[in-house]
């Protein structure tokens with residue numbers, strides 16, 4: 001399930017940042033070390049931004065925190081936005097990613113009335129590409145050698161989904 005992120009979630013979610021291999025897949029800024037205390041201070045200083053809606057992904061069965069996701073860059077005039085997602089290693093490959101993506105799409109299209117969602121990922125991110133395609137996203141293009149990742153330039157693949165294509 002997706003729910004509002006609360007301060008206590010950070011104790012678990014901070015592991016996503018500490019895992020450099022995951023962080024470089026999911027974050028665009030260069031990785032720098034950050035303590036849990038610094039992450040909590042950032043959380044406390046955060047001013048809710050209507051263009052970015054963030055969620056914690058938790059298990060419906062036992063409430064365990066599994067990861068986080070965000071509908072970001074909401075453009076209320078053109079009615080588009082982007083999706084981002086990151087699951088803890090032990091939660092991957094079990095259907096949670098696809099499930100969360102679908103719930104975010106439902107939120108964006110049905111609750112927020114958006115028309116188009118974009119999803120950008122590295123060409124090397126097999127799991128994200130498979131999950132996006134499974135959720136109905138279409139491959140729309142590529143930014144060649146767009147990202148510097150672990151010592152090499154990597155293509156970024158652009159996916160898109162229209163409200164009329166979501167079922």
Ligand SMILES: CC(C)(COP(=O)(O)OP(=O)(O)OC[C@H]1O[C@@H](n2cnc3c(N)ncnc32)[C@H](O)[C@@H]1OP(=O)(O)O)[C@@H](O)C(=O)NCCC(=O)NCCS
Pocket residue numbers: 022025026067085086087088091092093094095096097098099120121122125126127128130131134
């Ligand atoms: C990318 C991510 C969100 C996918 O979520 P997930 O829960 O692992 O994926 P799911 O189990 O829901 O799988 C969805 C589909 O993708 C396929 N898939 C998942 N991982 C795969 C992999 N490594 N290779 C090939 N296919 C894969 C599944 O087989 C499934 O298709 P199927 O139903 O036909 O079998 C998750 O792996 C993750 O958080 N990765 C690290 C952070 C990250 O890369 N975030 C994205 C940044 S853009």
